[in-house]
Amino acid sequence: MRIAYASDLHMEFGTRFATEGLAGADVMVLAGDVETDATEWATFMGRASEAFGHKPIIVVLGNHEYYNGIFPDDLDRYRQALAGLNRPNIHLLEREAVIMDGVRFLGTTLWTDFAQGTQELSCQMVMADFAVIRDGDTMRRLHTQRIAQVHKEIIAWLDTCFRDDWNGPTVVVTHHAPSFRSNHPRFAKSTITGGFCSDLDSRIEDWKPNVWIHGHLHDPVDYLIGKTPCGAQTRVLCNPWGYLYEGNDKIFNTVDV
Numbered sequence: 001m002r003i004a005y006a007s008d009l010h011m012e013f014g015t016r017f018a019t020e021g022l023a024g025a026d027v028m029v030l031a032g033d034v035e036t037d038a039t040e041w042a043t044f045m046g047r048a049s050e051a052f053g054h055k056p057i058i059v060v061l062g063n064h065e066y067y068n069g070i071f072p073d074d075l076d077r078y079r080q081a082l083a084g085l086n087r088p089n090i091h092l093l094e095r096e097a098v099i100m101d102g103v104r105f106l107g108t109t110l111w112t113d114f115a116q117g118t119q120e121l122s123c124q125m126v127m128a129d130f131a132v133i134r135d136g137d138t139m140r141r142l143h144t145q146r147i148a149q150v151h152k153e154i155i156a157w158l159d160t161c162f163r164d165d166w167n168g169p170t171v172v173v174t175h176h177a178p179s180f181r182s183n184h185p186r187f188a189k190s191t192i193t194g195g196f197c198s199d200l201d202s203r204i205e206d207w208k209p210n211v212w213i214h215g216h217l218h219d220p221v222d223y224l225i226g227k228t229p230c231g232a233q234t235r236v237l238c239n240p241w242g243y244l245y246e247g248n249d250k251i252f253n254t255v256d257v
Contacts, residue, residue, distance in 0.1 A: 001103050003171065004252035007031035007215025008062070008240035011044050015241060019051050021252030027100060028052050028252070031215035031238070032062025032109060032175030038074065041065065042081035049087050056100055057090045060107045062175040062215060066133045066142075072150075073136040093173065095157045102168045103257055106161055110174035110214070111151040115194030120144040123195040144195075151198070162207040169257050170209040177214045178204060182238060184219040201225055208232040210257055218242035220253075 004025035009015055012035050022028065028048065035041035049057060066074050075094055082092055091098050093107025114120040124130050124144045133142040158172070177183070177197040187193055196216050204212065204225045211234065212225075218240045226233030237255060242248040 001026045001101055001257045002254050003027045003029055003211070003213075003257060004254050005029040005031065005213045005237060006239045006241055006252050007175070007213075008033040008218060008242050009035070009044075010064070010241065010243055011035040011040070012037065012064075013244055015244060016250065017044070017047060017051070018250040019252075020250075021254060022052055025052075025252070025254055026055065027103075027105075028055070028057045029105075029171075029173055029213050030057065030059040031173055031213050032060050033064040033215055034059065034062070036064050036067045038065075038077040038081040041078060042085055045082060045090055046085050046087060049085075049090055054087070054089050058098070058105050058107060058173055059090065059092050060173050060175055061092070061094065061109050063109070063111075063129050063133075067128070068132050070134045070136045070139075071142055071146075095154060097161060099168075104166055104168055104170045105173060106158065106170060106209075107173045108154050108157070110154055110176040110178070110198070111147045112176050112195055112198045113148050113151050114144055116199070117148065119191055119194035120148065122191040126192050127195050129195070155200075155203070158207070159203075162209075169211075171257060172209045172212045174212070174214045176216050177236075177238070178212055179225060179236060181223055181225075182214065182217050182219075182221045182236065184217070204234050207234075209234050211255055212236045213255075214238050215240055218246055218248065220248070 178200040239253040
């Protein structure tokens with residue numbers, strides 16, 4: 001199976017949708033931050049489906065999909081908008097699995113634990129997520145403690161998935177990064193890196209997914225997590241289009257599973 005993947009398209013800023021890299025792919029993966037309005041998001045997903053010949057598309061929501069909205073309630077808005085397209089080839093996953101041609105896809109936004117809580121305060125004060133997203137339980141500004149709890153629940157869900165009796169390949173799709181190795185060195189001293197990445201390296205070595213595709217960080221990555229070249233290793237990939245001014249290539253990268 002050939003997977004064409006990208007993230008952080010940020011169509012809300014007028015990004016031009018490009019199809020380079022889609023030819024020959026069997027599945028498209030969009031790892032979040034596609035569009036901040038549910039109706040526009042669904043319209044774009046319809047365009048993407050048409051450009052891809054209505055072949056399977058796996059998509060997860062990013063943090064930006066909740067901007068100026070409510071977490072987690074707005075997930076239903078995106079689901080409803082997608083249902084209106086009547087495109088069964090598009091799979092919006094949130095703590096859900098789908099199997100295609102013997103390959104299991106696990107999808108979720110993921111979020112983070114804010115460097116095991118050590119960066120909760122700085123992320124709360126600095127990151128826009130906690131200024132423009134409201135918590136559906138309190139209708140107040142979203143708080144890092146709430147997200148840390150959700151992240152914990154997502155990790156438990158992933159752990160359950162990897163304890164299932166599944167013998168085929170697994171591809172995990174998240175928006176947030178599963179490892180601090182995805183963080184660009186120029187941000188090494190940042191006090192909010194924990195709002196972008198989590199330290200799941202040891203868990204990944206235990207779970208052994210074949211591929212982990214993520215977004216959120218606007219720097220491309222391609223590296224392996226695993227103890228030895230002879231043992232099972234996980235390929236971690238990120239192909240963000242990013243904001244227009246960042247000048248990232250607007251293409252789909254591919255990986256074979």
